[in-house]
Amino acid sequence: MTKDRFSRLVLLWLLILASLYVGHQVWRDFGSVASSPRAIAPREDLSGSEQATVALFERAAPSVAYLFTEDAPSRLAGNRPGGAGSGFVWDAAGHIVTNFHVVEGASRVRVRLDSGEAIEAKIVGVSPDHDLAVVKLVDLRQRLFPVPVGQSTDLRVGQTVFAIGNPFGLSRTLTRGIVSALDRRLPTASGREIAGVIQTDAAINPGNSGGPLLDSSGRLIGVTTAILSSSGGSAGVGFAVPVDVVNRIVPLLIRDGRVPRPGIGIAAAPEELAARYGVAGLVVAGTLPGSPATEVGLKPLDRATGRLGDIITHVQNRPITTIADLALALEAAGVGQRVTMSVQRDGRVRTVEVRIADIASD
Structure with a gap:
C-alpha cells in the first residue's frame, strides 16, 4: 500500500469517527430537549370581565341545586327511572325552585348541593301553567345560600x-x-x-x-x-x-301548594273551527253550570246543528283569538275581579261584565 493511499484511508476513518461523534452529541441534546418539560410562559392577570365572571360563578354556584327524581311505579312499565334537572335555593327554610316538568310524576325527589350528599326533598307545590315547582329539603343540616332576586321588567335586549x-x-x-x-x-x-x-x-x-x-x-x-x-x-x-x-x-x-287558575268556566272550540266559519275570536264550545260564563248568559256552540253561539272577541279591549289569549287576559286581572268582555252572536256584538273565578279545581 502506498503512503498516499494509507493517508487517505486514515483521513476517511477520522471523518467517519467525527461524524459519529457529532451525530451522537446532536441526538443526545435533542433527546434531552424532547424529554424535558417546556418552560412555563408567565401570563398577565385575568381581564376585568374574566374576573367578574369568575366572581359571579363563585358566588352563585352554591345556590344551584341538582335534582334527580324517581317516577311513580306504573302497572304496565313497573318502576320507571325518573329524570334529572336543575334548581336553586329560594330561602333559608330549604325551599328549592325548579320547573314543573322536572318533578312531574315523581314519587321521590332528591337534591344535591355543595356537600355532594343526596338530600331527600318533598314536593310543596306545582304550577303547570307556569312550569314552576317548589320542593323542600327534609334535612337542613348544611348551610343554604339563597340566590339574590332581581327583576325582569327592566331587562334590555343585548345585556x-x-x-x-x-x-x-x-x-x-x-x-x-x-x-x-x-x-x-x-x-x-x-x-x-x-x-x-x-x-x-x-x-x-x-x-x-x-x-x-x-x-x-x-x-x-x-x-x-x-x-x-x-x-x-x-x-x-x-x-x-x-x-x-x-x-x-x-x-x-x-x-x-297551588296557584289560583283564573277562568270564567268555558270550553273553547279549536281555532280551526273559527277559521272555518270565518270569524275572528274564541268560539264558546261549552259552559260549566254555575260558572261566571253561565251567570252572564254565554251561549255555546250547538253541536247538533253546528250553529255558532257566542264568540269572545275582546277582554278589556285586548283582542282574543285563542284560549291562551283569554287565560293571559284573565290572569292579568286576577281571580275575584270583573272584566269587560266583547261577545259576538249572530253578527251582533254586545258587552258583558264577567266575574273571574278560580277554576283550578274544576
Whole structure:
C-alpha cells in the first residue's frame, strides 16, 4: 500500500469517527430537549370581565341545586327511572325552585348541593301553567345560600346573562350569552302560555331545566325552562320564565301548594273551527253550570246543528283569538275581579261584565 493511499484511508476513518461523534452529541441534546418539560410562559392577570365572571360563578354556584327524581311505579312499565334537572335555593327554610316538568310524576325527589350528599326533598307545590315547582329539603343540616332576586321588567335586549345548571348530568355548568328577545310567549303542558318569557342565546341543554338565569350582578332574572331545537341540544335559542312571574308564583306555592287558575268556566272550540266559519275570536264550545260564563248568559256552540253561539272577541279591549289569549287576559286581572268582555252572536256584538273565578279545581 502506498503512503498516499494509507493517508487517505486514515483521513476517511477520522471523518467517519467525527461524524459519529457529532451525530451522537446532536441526538443526545435533542433527546434531552424532547424529554424535558417546556418552560412555563408567565401570563398577565385575568381581564376585568374574566374576573367578574369568575366572581359571579363563585358566588352563585352554591345556590344551584341538582335534582334527580324517581317516577311513580306504573302497572304496565313497573318502576320507571325518573329524570334529572336543575334548581336553586329560594330561602333559608330549604325551599328549592325548579320547573314543573322536572318533578312531574315523581314519587321521590332528591337534591344535591355543595356537600355532594343526596338530600331527600318533598314536593310543596306545582304550577303547570307556569312550569314552576317548589320542593323542600327534609334535612337542613348544611348551610343554604339563597340566590339574590332581581327583576325582569327592566331587562334590555343585548345585556349579558349567565345560566348555571346541570346539563347532561354535568354539575354546575356555567354558560354565558345575551338577552336575545323579550316578551315571548311559551306554551305549557297545561295548554296555557307563559307571558313575558325571556329568550337567550346562553347555551341551555337537557338538564339545565329549572336552573337560574342571572344578570351580570348575579341576581336571578329568570328560570331556564326550554330550548328550541330539532336535535334536542342547544341551538342558541333558549327560554326562561321571567323572575317577576317567579316572584309572584313561588310564594303562593310555598303558602298554599297551588296557584289560583283564573277562568270564567268555558270550553273553547279549536281555532280551526273559527277559521272555518270565518270569524275572528274564541268560539264558546261549552259552559260549566254555575260558572261566571253561565251567570252572564254565554251561549255555546250547538253541536247538533253546528250553529255558532257566542264568540269572545275582546277582554278589556285586548283582542282574543285563542284560549291562551283569554287565560293571559284573565290572569292579568286576577281571580275575584270583573272584566269587560266583547261577545259576538249572530253578527251582533254586545258587552258583558264577567266575574273571574278560580277554576283550578274544576
